[in-house]
Amino acid sequence: MISQQVYHRPVLLNEVLDWMGLKENGIYCDCTVGGGGHLTAMLKSTKTAKFIGVDCDPAAIDYSRRQTVGFSKRCWLFEDNFINLDLILDKLNIALVNGILFDLGVSYHQVTTASRGFSFERQGRLLMRMSPRYLALSEKLRRSSKEEVARILKEYGDVRNYRRLGREIYEHRVHLTSTLELRNLIENAVPRRFLKKNLHKVFQALRIWTNDELNNLRLGLVVALQSLHRGGRMLVISYHSGEDRIVKRFFRDKSKEGKVVLLRKKAVKPLDNEVKVNPSARSAKLRMIEKCGS
Numbered sequence: 640m641i642s643q644q645v646y647h648r649p650v651l652l653n654e655v656l657d658w659m660g661l662k663e664n665g666i667y668c669d670c671t672v673g674g675g676g677h678l679t680a681m682l683k684s685t686k687t688a689k690f691i692g693v694d695c696d697p698a699a700i701d702y703s704r705r706q707t708v709g710f711s712k713r714c715w716l717f718e719d720n721f722i723n724l725d726l727i728l729d730k731l732n733i734a735l736v737n738g739i740l741f742d743l744g745v746s747y748h749q750v751t752t753a754s755r756g757f758s759f760e761r762q763g764r765l766l767m768r769m770s771p772r773y774l775a776l777s778e779k780l781r782r783s784s785k786e787e788v789a790r791i792l793k794e795y796g797d798v799r800n801y802r803r804l805g806r807e808i809y810e811h812r813v814h815l816t817s818t819l820e821l822r823n824l825i826e827n828a829v830p831r832r833f834l835k836k837n838l839h840k841v842f843q844a845l846r847i848w849t850n851d852e853l854n855n856l857r858l859g860l861v862v863a864l865q866s867l868h869r870g871g872r873m874l875v876i877s878y879h880s881g882e883d884r885i886v887k888r889f890f891r892d893k894s895k896e897g898k899v900v901l902l903r904k905k906a907v908k909p910l911d912n913e914v915k916v917n918p919s920a921r922s923a924k925l926r927m928i929e930k931c932g933s
């Protein structure tokens with residue numbers, strides 16, 4: 640069995656517990672359950688509050704179900720896209736919730752499981768999908784155009800030589816079936832000194848595309864705000880400038896419309912000692928609001 644440590648180490652955990660403002664009679668939703676780190680901590684810090692956990696990855700739901708067995712009377716888990724939060728609440732006969740958490744991006748387990756195809760350091764089929772319902776990256780590439788591949792590298796990865804790399808990937812797409820083949824192709828197309836950064840950026844851009852992460856986020860935020868009680872809080876942890884921009888703008892616009900209050904003007908970042916023990920926390924930014932309008 641995978642240990643909690645190995646599955647995922649929750650980021651900004653104390654900050655989430657402090658800012659969520661958990662109440663014993665409240666209902667809360669963790670839209671990105673992953674290994675259940677945030678969820679189990681919230682469960683353990685309350686006695687009667689209820690929790691709904693959502694993740695599009697069946698492995699995350701399986702794992703979190705095991706982590707939360709002792710809490711099954713006040714915790715319900717759903718394998719679904721968080722854009723369907725309203726439908727999930729309908730199923731449970733719940734109109735609105737008191738708090739919602741998004742901890743975006745991928746889990747440590749997803750990235751380090753070679754067969755999932757997320758990592759340029761591990762040999763795996765070029766899947767890179769969080770949910771088995773999504774198209775694998777290799778298949779998406781086969782269906783794409785040269786222009787689209789270049790655009791994805793530019794928009795989602797800020798890749799410098801996006802045109803050249805996009806063309807290379809496009810031209811070899813039919814034979815690209817594994818992570819290390821993609822890595823090889825990048826290595827051959829990029830000067831050595833830019834390699835590490837480019838590998839990271841290209842893989843990240845393709846992952847965001849495969850999982851439609853930014854569109855899901857845009858929609859997810861709208862649905863989540865509609866699903867919150869007045870006085871309810873939404874906390875979002877992002878790891879990528881594209882994600883953070885969407886969250887920041889959404890919260891700013893809703894605050895201008897008088898629908899939410901920003902709990903903090905600036906994003907909360909992890910302290911140095913958290914980053915030291917968990918380097919994947921280094922790019923994390925937590926933004927949060929409280930709903931005040933209808």
Ligand SMILES: C[S@@+](CC[C@H](N)C(=O)[O-])C[C@H]1O[C@@H](n2cnc3c(N)ncnc32)[C@H](O)[C@@H]1O
Pocket residue numbers: 647648649650670671672673674675676677678693694695696699719720721722742743744745746747769855
């Ligand atoms: C960073 S991990 C969450 C880790 C979790 N907070 C913990 O403490 O273990 C992000 C999770 O969000 C899930 N995810 C990403 N996009 C999603 C979406 N649109 N709908 C549902 N789950 C999503 C991923 O499958 C992944 O398990």
